[in-house]
Amino acid sequence: MPPVISFRGATKTFAGPRGAEVRAVDGVDLDIAPGEVAGVIGYSGAGKSTLVRMVNALELPTSGTVTVAGRVTGTLGERGLRELRADVGMIFQQFNLFSSRTVAGNVGYPLRIAGWSREQRRDRVRELLEFVGILDKARQYPAQLSGGQKQRVGIARALATSPGILLADEATSALDPETTQDVLALLRRVNAELGTTIVVITHEMEVVSSICHTVAVMERGRVIEQGPVYDVFADPRAPATRRFVHSVLRDTPSGATLARLREHFPGRLVTVWVRAGSGARSALSDVLATHSAGHGVRSTIVYGGIRELAEKPLGSITFALTGDDAAVDALIADLRRHTRVEEAA
Amino acid sequence: MTDWGTLAPILWLSFQQTVYMVFWTMLVAGLLGLGLGVALYTTRRGGLLQNAPVFHLLNVLVNIVRPIPFIIFITAIGPLTLLAMGTTIGTRSVLFPMAAMATFVIGRIVEQNLVAVDPGVVEAARAMGAGRFRIIWSVLVPEALGPLILGYTFIFVVVVDMSAMAGYVGGGGLGNFAISYGYQQFDWAVTLVTVLVIIVVVQAAQLLGNRLARRALRR
Numbered sequence: 001m002p003p004v005i006s007f008r009g010a011t012k013t014f015a016g017p018r019g020a021e022v023r024a025v026d027g028v029d030l031d032i033a034p035g036e037v038a039g040v041i042g043y044s045g046a047g048k049s050t051l052v053r054m055v056n057a058l059e060l061p062t063s064g065t066v067t068v069a070g071r072v073t074g075t076l077g078e079r080g081l082r083e084l085r086a087d088v089g090m091i092f093q094q095f096n097l098f099s100s101r102t103v104a105g106n107v108g109y110p111l112r113i114a115g116w117s118r119e120q121r122r123d124r125v126r127e128l129l130e131f132v133g134i135l136d137k138a139r140q141y142p143a144q145l146s147g148g149q150k151q152r153v154g155i156a157r158a159l160a161t162s163p164g165i166l167l168a169d170e171a172t173s174a175l176d177p178e179t180t181q182d183v184l185a186l187l188r189r190v191n192a193e194l195g196t197t198i199v200v201i202t203h204e205m206e207v208v209s210s211i212c213h214t215v216a217v218m219e220r221g222r223v224i225e226q227g228p229v230y231d232v233f234a235d236p237r238a239p240a241t242r243r244f245v246h247s248v249l250r251d252t253p254s255g256a257t258l259a260r261l262r263e264h265f266p267g268r269l270v271t272v273w274v275r276a277g278s279g280a281r282s283a284l285s286d287v288l289a290t291h292s293a294g295h296g297v298r299s300t301i302v303y304g305g306i307r308e309l310a311e312k313p314l315g316s317i318t319f320a321l322t323g324d325d326a327a328v329d330a331l332i333a334d335l336r337r338h339t340r341v342e343e344a345a
Numbered sequence: 346m347t348d349w350g351t352l353a354p355i356l357w358l359s360f361q362q363t364v365y366m367v368f369w370t371m372l373v374a375g376l377l378g379l380g381l382g383v384a385l386y387t388t389r390r391g392g393l394l395q396n397a398p399v400f401h402l403l404n405v406l407v408n409i410v411r412p413i414p415f416i417i418f419i420t421a422i423g424p425l426t427l428l429a430m431g432t433t434i435g436t437r438s439v440l441f442p443m444a445a446m447a448t449f450v451i452g453r454i455v456e457q458n459l460v461a462v463d464p465g466v467v468e469a470a471r472a473m474g475a476g477r478f479r480i481i482w483s484v485l486v487p488e489a490l491g492p493l494i495l496g497y498t499f500i501f502v503v504v505v506d507m508s509a510m511a512g513y514v515g516g517g518g519l520g521n522f523a524i525s526y527g528y529q530q531f532d533w534a535v536t537l538v539t540v541l542v543i544i545v546v547v548q549a550a551q552l553l554g555n556r557l558a559r560r561a562l563r564r
Contacts, residue, residue: 056472078476085474096469100487100561109483110473157473167472 003031004165004197005055009064011221012050024050026221027064032214034164037191037198039212039229041244046218048201052167055199056088057081069164086114089158089196093170095150097142103129103153104138110160128156132186148179155186159194166190168200172207184210205248208233209309217241230310234275251316253303258344261302267322269302269344272335276312283338288319291331297323299331318344347534352526359522360542362436366508366518369440371501374447378500381407381448382455383481393467393477403452410449416510418446439516443507450503454496458489491562498554502547519543
């Protein structure tokens with residue numbers, strides 16, 4: 001299937017202080033397929049927001065092109081822009097609801113812009129509020145709602161005109177963990193039941209692991225790595241991706257933790273990656289068992305964690321290995337035939 | 346002793362003159378000031394209708410006019426008043442300087458209240474495909490309505506204050522009444538009663554403004 005969103009050499013520069021030029025987005029090539037949930041991750045200031053705002057033409061590329069459902073954003077007039085934006089919904093970290101309008105008024109607003117009649121709007125708003133599960137709040141004002149309820153209103157409002165694409169800018173970052181799960185479940189339903197393509201900006205691992213199919217990693221305006229979520233997280237290639245993955249997985253000891261481990265555990269500290277396929281858990285266990293029995297290498301589990309991502313295992317376990325130096329070397333070499341092993345210096 | 350039998354009808358007439366001046370000034374300057382405030386807000390850098398020359402022109406104009414003491418302003422724009430109202434004397438003629446000054450003051454207050462509107466809400470409306478003018482009347486103004494009502498209530502008091510100067514050009518009103526029949530006749534009771542009437546008017550306006558603002562705020 002041809003992509004529904006396509007960036008080609010997309011660049012966005014802003015005028016910075018003293019005439020300096022800031023490249024928020026720098027020559028991005030990226031395709032997003034219809035029905036996909038695509039994550040955009042990276043540290044703040046990496047250009048994620050600007051990139052996503054190019055999809056609904058809130059930002060136009062300074063050079064390069066952005067094509068959305070067959071429309072090149074930079075060429076659209078007032079009317080084309082309105083049509084594009086009716087086809088691209090957006091939700092925000094701070095919800096951005098109209099405080100002067102009721103829940104129903106908020107959800108009905110994009111329908112007003114699209115010129116729906118009063119009766120049509122009433123029926124559609126009802127349907128949407130039912131879908132997001134807050135029909136009973138229709139007559140309330142945003143100030144009376146909890147964060148999770150506000151984001152449900154935001155989602156209902158963004159879906160009002162049945163857009164093919166939904167943009168989510170840190171949509172769960174202002175919510176507590178439980179509410180985050182509820183909202184993510186709702187987004188998953190939007191994707192599964194309505195077939196909506198979703199682009200999510202996030203810095204939360206929860207979001208990536210629970211709803212994204214693919215992920216693009218941004219650094220200093222560039223997409224430095226992209227692909228299926230598991231591939232990018234299981235085998236990050238760019239140093240920045242590696243740092244990001246480490247910081248969200250938090251499964252490898254560093255700094256103070258490492259020092260404490262050394263204090264408590266004798267031997268060499270070795271971190272073993274657990275992955276699907278060659279890094280499978282059973283294979284690694286076999287290696288450890290063999291060396292323990294045959295060469296007297298004792299392996300103590302001191303740190304780590306394994307989670308599931310795209311239904312596959314992902315994580316690392318840190319062992320303190322004690323025994324004859326050559327035997328430990330042999331164990332490490334054996335483990336390396338299966339997976340990546342890092343020895344703490 | 347104060348002859349209230351004679352003075353009461355004059356006080357009533359003065360009251361009506363003040364209401365007349367304040368009403369028309371609030372109506373005309375209220376609308377023009379809203380327009381001016383919206384223009385100041387939207388033409389600024391990064392605004393919906395970003396336009397540096399227009400913004401700077403309006404901004405400088407407001408800054409020049411606003412600090413002029415009103416009593417001096419009335420005389421300074423006398424020629425313009427003559428052009429617009431056909432006369433520079435009387436209750437009707439003072440409407441011109443009052444409305445002009447109030448427009449600038451209201452413009453600034455409207456601008457300040459619009460600045461406080463969450464830019465995220467404007468962005469959300471843009472993302473939904475709302476045009477710029479639709480955003481102004483259907484998002485910006487409603488979102489700022491509570492503070493705007495309080496701002497207009499504040500202006501109401503300023504305009505009542507302005508109307509007291511109308512006596513200078515034969516405009517009548519409560520201010521003129523207090524000066525002519527109180528101060529200049531050494532009749533302190535008349536001044537006091539006039540002040541009480543003004544206090545009641547202002548209190549009533551403030552009470553109404555607070556109520557309306559609370560309803561509009563939805564918090």
